[in-house]
Amino acid sequence: MLPVQEAEAMLQPWEDDQPVLFFSDERERLQHMKGQTTNGNRDNLTRTSRYLNFYRKHPEIHWAFLAHMVSRNAGYYMTDLRGSLLSNVLPKGVQEDFFSFLETCNAAIFEDAYPQLMLYEEWKEKGSFHWGLLSKLQVSSFMKPFWQAFFKSGDSNLLTTALIINEQMLIENRIVSQWMEQKELTRWLFTLQDSLGFTSILFPYGEEPSLSLAGDTIYGFDDVHARIVAGKKLYRILFHPHIHQSSLRYALIRRHTASRQDYWPRVYSNDPASIRTLYSPRLVDVWPDAARLPYPSREWYKGDPSEIKEHLLSIPPPGSFTLTKRWKRAVSGLIKSASKKR
Template sequence: MTSLNEESLPIVERKLLKQIRSTTAEHNLNNVTRTKAYLDFYKQQPEIHWAFLGHMVSRNGGWNMTDLKGEFLTRLLSKKERDTFFAFLERGNWLIFQDAFPQFLLYQESLKWNKPFFHLFPYLNISTFMETIWNNFWKSHDTYVLTMGLVINEQSYLEKRVIQNPQYKKEVLDTFEFKLHELFSFNQILFPYGNKKLAGQTLQQFGSLNERILLGKRLYSILFKERDFLNDVYQWAFQHPHTGSRKDYWPHIFNNVNEGIPGFSYQLRLKSCQLRKGARKLYSPSLENVWKNVTHREAEKGDWFEDWQIADYLKDDQESYNGEIKNEYCKTLERLELAALAKKAISILD
C-alpha cells in the first residue's frame, strides 16, 4: 500500500480512526471476546450476514483451541505441539478480527452520518478490494456479494500472513496436517441448534485458499438460505454464551470440569455418540481458564489483492447443502478416543 498521511485528514475522520482502533483492540483480547463482539454487532446490524457467520466459525476456533487442553489431544500431542498449534489458531483468529471488525465499525459510522466512510479503509490497512465491495453494498444492499467479499478477503488476508508463513508452514501445517486432517475434529465446522442438534461442513484441505473460500460459500448457504434454520441457530447462539468449552452445545457428553481420576488408565467412554453407562464426561475446558491472553505483534502490512479474477467467487452458485454432519462428527470423536487409547497403550509398551 502507498504511504498515507493521516494528519491530512479532517479532524473528525482522524478521531474516528482512533476510536475504531481503540474499540477493536478492546474486543480483540481473546477468542471469547472476539466471538461475542461479532454476535453483538450482528444483533445491531442483522443485514451484515458475515458477522453471524464469523461468530459461528469463531466459536469453532475457540473449541479447537480448548481441545488442545482437553480430553484427547493432551494424550496425543506433546506440550510443544499443542502450544505451537494454539499460537497458529490464535494468530489467525486475532488477524481476522483486527481486519474485519474495523470494517463493521466504519459501516456503523457511515449509517450514523448517512454517508460512506469506506475511503478510510487504507488507513486501517484494509484491502482496496473491500473498499470496492462495501461501496457496492452501500448502493445495492446485496448481502450475498458483501458476505462473499468478506469471505474472500479474510481468507486471502490469512493466506500470506499465516498459511504461507514459513514458521507456521513448517511447524504447524506440514507437521499437523497428517495428524489432524481427517482423524481429528479441527476441520469440522459445527453449527449447533435446537436440542443437541448439529449442522455444518468439513474442510478437506486447510492449506488451500480455494477450499477455504468454497467452504465459506457452503457454510453461508447452510446458515442463511433457510430463515427457520437461521433463526434456530441464532436462538441457540443467543441462549448459549460462548465459553470455548464444547459443553456449550453437548453438555450430556462434555464437561468444563475434569472428571477424570489421576493415575487411572483411560477407559472407552463413547458409543454411538452417547456416554457408556457410568462413564465420566469428556473434559472440554473453558478457554479463559486454560489459555492466557496473547500480546500479538502488529499485523503484517500489505494488500493481498492483486487479481480481479478472485471476484469470480462472488457469484452465487445457487447450490443447496443439507449440512448433515452429526454422524461424521460422532465418528471423529470415536476415532479420537481410540487414538488416545492406542497412544496410551503404545507408551506403556515402550
C-alpha cells in the same frame, strides 16, 4: 451473484477519492475505532462476543453472524488442544504452536474486519460515506467497491462473499503461507484433519437439550481457494431456512466459553474430574494468555482479479450439511478409548 464481466469491473484498482490529510475529528474517530478493535481483540471470547453484538444490531450484515459462529469453532479447537480430544495426542510444544497459529489468524481477521463493521455502523447512522477511511484503517482496496455496491443494492450475499474472500486472502498472504513452511506442524495438521476432523466447522441447531450439528469440513486447509469455497458453503448452510433461526437462538442463549460443553453437555464437560464425559475445558482455564505470532501488515490485493473473480459467483446450496451422526460416532469412539485407559 455476479456475472464474470461485472465481477471483473468491480475488481479494478481504485484510488482514494478523499483528501489524504486528517481532520481533527477524523483522527479522533480513527483512534476510537482502533481502540475498540484492540479491546475487542483481547482473545477468542471477546472477538466472538463482539461479532454477535454487532449482528444483533445490524442483521443485514450476514458476515458478522457467520464470523461469530466460525469464531466459536476456533475457540473449540483452541481448547481441544488441552482437552480429552488432543492433549494426549500432541506434544505440548505443538499444542502451543497450534494455539498461536489459530489465535494469530483469528486476531488478524478481527483486526481487519471489525473496523469495517464500525465504519458501516457510522455510515448507516449518518447517511454519509467517507470511503477513504477504509485505506486509512489499512483495509484492502479490494473491499471498497463491495461496500459501495452494498449501500446501493443492499445485497448481503455479495458483501458476505467479498468479506470471506478478503479475510482468507489476507491471512493467506500474511500468515498461512509462511506457517505452512514449517513441515512438522503441517504434518500434524494433516494428521488431525484426517483422523479427528480438526477442520470441521459445526453449527448447533434444532431444539434443546439435544442439539443437532450442521456444518462442513475444510479439506486442504493450506489451499486458500479451498478455504474460500468452504466459507461460501458454510454461509449457505448457516443461513439455510432450517438452520438459521435455531442456530441464532443457540448463540444468543449459550454464552461462548470455548468448551464444547456449550452445545453438548451430555457428551463434554469442562470438569476434568468427570468420568462419564470427555473433558472440554473453558478457554480461560487453559489458555489465559493469547500468544500471537508476528505478521506483516501489507496489502494482499494487487489489482489482478483473475485468481478471485470466480469466487464472486454464486454456488448451489449444499445437498447435505448435517454432521450430527458423524460426530456422535467419532465422539463415541473417543469415549470408549478414554474409558479403556482409565
